[in-house]
Amino acid sequence: MKKTNFALYLNKYFTGYLPNNCGSTPQTIDSYRYSFILFLTYMQDEHRISADKVDVSDLTRNNVVDYLNWLQVTRSNGISTRNQRQAALNSFIRFLMYEFPEHLDEYQKILGIPVKKAPQKEISYLKTDGVALLIEQVDLSRQNGLRDYLILSLLYTTGIRVSELIKIRIKDLSLQEPFTLLVHGKGQKSRYVPLMRNTIPFIHKYLVQKRYDKPEKLGEWLFKNHMNEPFTRQGINYIVGKYTKMARRIAPDMISADFSPHKMRHTTAMGLVESGVDLIYIRDLLGHVSVKTTEMYARADAMHKRLAIEAASKEIVPSEEAIWDNDSNLKDWLKSFNRR
Structure with missing residues (x-):
């Protein structure tokens, strides 16, 4: 039986290198773990090499390129998912470079595989009246109505991620001016975001309702599900989906079905950009590492403004044909263009 060292170094990578050297979060490690499950599946399906026989020498540029294409063709993965799987492999390759310098040339070829550019998707968002309609669907008199109202309100007024929302503990709330929330973000980075004044009375009422207004409750999760456990991502998706369906019965054109x-x-x-708030502030509020990520909202805003101006101008500006559209002698036109 062929003796391999792939499993040995993959174990070192996950148990030592990622958590200790890179400080990777459990979420990142879990994502990378699934990437390697897929890679081993690819090796089995396409090369008939079982997981226990895969060797580090099987990590070649050709195999990696074929694996990435397999993800898109066979697994129907999108470009962004393909790029995430590639990032996981590249991370492992950088780890192996110091363990197997004899494969350095091949590893450099793997790291040189270009990342695929994904087409920029149009940003889908609600206008203010759409948000108001969505939140209005919450019946505060019903059980968990106040909880659901705060979940929707905090998502909107703070812009936090679902993963950040479900990690909020009572001690993360500062309910004295200036009202703030300590958010535990991606990459173990924390930040403070402001809480809107009009949400504070609802938060106080909720804490009293849940009996979280005692010092010994500071470590409790702010939001819990019907099992009295912290929410999962799927649980928050369910709540948002529930009120989305209710709002769409009233005005389906205001809220998309996949909100x-x-x-x-x-x-x-987008609301902050349209209000003229500086991108640096929006970056800090959303917890983006780089303002380049935040710039996509400014580009989307500019595009929407341009489309609105073009739509309005069609009504007041007569159509005009360019000279070159009907000019049979384009070269003559170009030669005469801008001559004095």
Whole structure:
């Protein structure tokens, strides 16, 4: 039986390198773990090499390129998912470079595989009246109505991610001026975001209702599900989806059927951009590492403004044909153009 060392170094990578050297979060490690499950599946299906026989020498540029294409063709993965799987492999390759310098040339070829550019998707978000309609669907008199109201309100007014929302503990709330929320973000980075004054009375009422207004309750999760456990991402998606369906019965044109918590984050960002808030502030509020990520909202805003201006101008500006459209002698036109 062929003796391999792939499993040995993959174990070192996950148990030592990622958590200790890179400080990777459990979420990142879990994502990378699934990437390697897929890679081993590819090796089995396409090369008939079982997981226990895969060797580090099987990590070649050709195999990696074929694996990435397999993800898109066979698994129907999108470009962004393909790029995430590629990032996981590249991280492992950088780890192996110091363990197997004899493979350095091949590893450099793997790291040189270009990342595929994904087409820029149009940002989907709600207008202010759409958000108001969505939140109005919450019946505060019903059980968990106040909880659901705060979930939707915090998602909108703070722009936090679902993963950040479900990690909020009572001690993260500062309910004295200036009202703030300590958010535990991606990459173990924390930030403070402001809480809107009009949400404070509802938060106080909720804490009293849940009996969280005692010092010994500071470590409790702010939001819990019907099992009295911290919410999962799926649980928050369910709540947003529930009120989305209710709002769409009233005005289906105001809210898309696939509205999600992440699109609420887009809604927050676009609202701030449209109000003229500086991108640096929006970056800090959303917890982006680089303002380049935040710039997509400014580009989307500029595009929407341009389309609105073009739509309005069609009504007041007569259509005009360019000279070159009907000019049979384009070269003559170009030669005479801008001559004095």
